[in-house]
Amino acid sequence: MSAPKIHLYALAGACSVAPHILLHEAGLDFTKTIYKKDDLIKNGGYPEELKTLNPKAKVPVLRVDDDVITENPAIFTYISQQAPEKHLLGKTPFETVRVYEWLNYLSGTLHGQAYGMFYRPGRWVDVQDGSLDKHVLARAKQAIQESYKYIDEKLEGKEWAVGDDFTAVDAYLYVFYRWGVAPAGLDMEKEYPNYTRIAKAVAERASVKAVLKAEGIN
Numbered sequence: 001m002s003a004p005k006i007h008l009y010a011l012a013g014a015c016s017v018a019p020h021i022l023l024h025e026a027g028l029d030f031t032k033t034i035y036k037k038d039d040l041i042k043n044g045g046y047p048e049e050l051k052t053l054n055p056k057a058k059v060p061v062l063r064v065d066d067d068v069i070t071e072n073p074a075i076f077t078y079i080s081q082q083a084p085e086k087h088l089l090g091k092t093p094f095e096t097v098r099v100y101e102w103l104n105y106l107s108g109t110l111h112g113q114a115y116g117m118f119y120r121p122g123r124w125v126d127v128q129d130g131s132l133d134k135h136v137l138a139r140a141k142q143a144i145q146e147s148y149k150y151i152d153e154k155l156e157g158k159e160w161a162v163g164d165d166f167t168a169v170d171a172y173l174y175v176f177y178r179w180g181v182a183p184a185g186l187d188m189e190k191e192y193p194n195y196t197r198i199a200k201a202v203a204e205r206a207s208v209k210a211v212l213k214a215e216g217i218n
Contacts, residue, residue, distance in 0.1 A: 004082075006030040009050055009061040011037065012215040013178070015111060016060035019075045020215070021171040024207035026083035034215050035059070073103045076168040088168045095163045102161060102169040110151075110176055114143035118184065144184055148192050151176075155194035159201070166205070174202040 008023060010016030012034055023030050040046060046057050054061045054070050062069040062078065069075050080088040090096040117124050117140035121133040151173070155161060161169040177199035180186045189196045202208055212218060 003029060004064045007063040008032045009035070009053065009059050009063070010215070011035045011040070011059045013037075013217045014059060015072060015172075015175050017175050017178075017211060017215065018072060018168070018171040019060050019062065019079060020211045021174070021205075021207045022076060022079045022088055022168055024210050025088060025166070025171070025205075026079050026086055028079065028082055032214070036216075072107055072172065073100065076103065076172075080168065087163075087165060090162055090167055091165070092163075095167075098162045099167055099169055103172065106169075106172050106176065110144070110147040114140055114147055115176075115179065116140075118144060141184065144180070145186070145191075148176075148180060148186070148188075148195060152192040152195045155198055158194070158198070161198065166202070170198060170202050174199050174208065 006023070006028060008016070008020060008030055010020055010032060020032070035046065035050075046059075050059070050061065051057050053063060053068050056070065058070070060070070060072060060075055062075045064078065069078055077089065080086070090099045117136050121136035121140065122128070122130065124136050125132045160166055161173060173195070177188060177195060180188045180192070186192075188199075
């Protein structure tokens, strides 16, 4: 049976950095399309190719042969299944439960709610002139800081987020750590030392270095 043809659609520096990292960690052959924010702004958003694959018009998107997978937890699961020896979803059934506990919190609360308000405040109020944006942004910043405080406490005394080795959680945490530095503008090292420790360990991995180079970010 031939290996599936895998293609990742991603936006440089976005949450799609995480599955990009995991594809390298899993040692899978894949091709990729990396969009740039400036190009999307200039061209009015994602191209029709992406919108056809994902009517939600969001990345990441993972095309596997003729199938399409969206949403990070689902994409992480597929990648992990292709390289079970890497234990990207944990080494035991209970660790896998903890991985999904993390992934649901990060995707739903930190990303969907806190950063959702931060990046697109207009979605959260029924006022189109932007007059309330500053109030939404203030609440978004507070929600981000509350989430990071929770994360930092959860990582106390740990080398990795789950178990004794790298998992998909660490890749996902790394994305949000970067966002905490910029654009959120937080002093991550001072305020969240446990989170910083793990993010720095993730940054040293060959997979991460390869992704940063491929996406043209640092």
